[in-house]
Amino acid sequence: MMILSTILVALVALEHVYILTLEMFMWTTPRAQKAFGTTKEFAQDTKSLAANQGLYNGFLAAGLVWGLFHPNDTFGFQLQLFFLICVGVAAVYGGMTAKKSILLVQGLPAFLAIIALLLANL
Incomplete structure (x- = not known):
């Protein structure tokens, strides 16, 4: 179960790195507009807001990676x-x-990652 929880946590972290990329660097592209259901005009008008939002998604990813690699298993689990x-x-x-x-x-x-993480740490 530990391997599964590690994989799921890593996937959630990767997903948030992808969201960071879309929001911070690709917000006005057709790909991001399709992903978030926005128009070109809306994307241009909200570019700085999306970049800020993307930064927060990056913090989530960083926290998950920190937890995965923390040398203290108990604190890593808590993170x-x-x-x-x-x-x-x-x-x-x-x-x-x-x-x-x-x-x-x-x-x-x-x-799913929460469930796997909790089961792995019973």
Whole structure:
């Protein structure tokens, strides 16, 4: 179960690095506009807001990676759990206020990783 939880946490971290990239560097591209359901005009008008949002996604990814590689297993577990819960809360909020698909795309991997992490640390 430890290997599965490590893989799932790493996937959540990678997903947030990808989101960081879309929001900070690709926000006005057709790829990001399609991913977030925005128009060219909206993307141009909100470019700085999206970059700020992307930075926060980067912090989530950094926290998860920190937890994965922390030399103290107990503290590493706590870091992973904390940042996964942050992702889960953000996914629920985003699903309720922005796009319901956020619950599936961001929330499901985070909640699966939480379950695997908890089971691996029983």
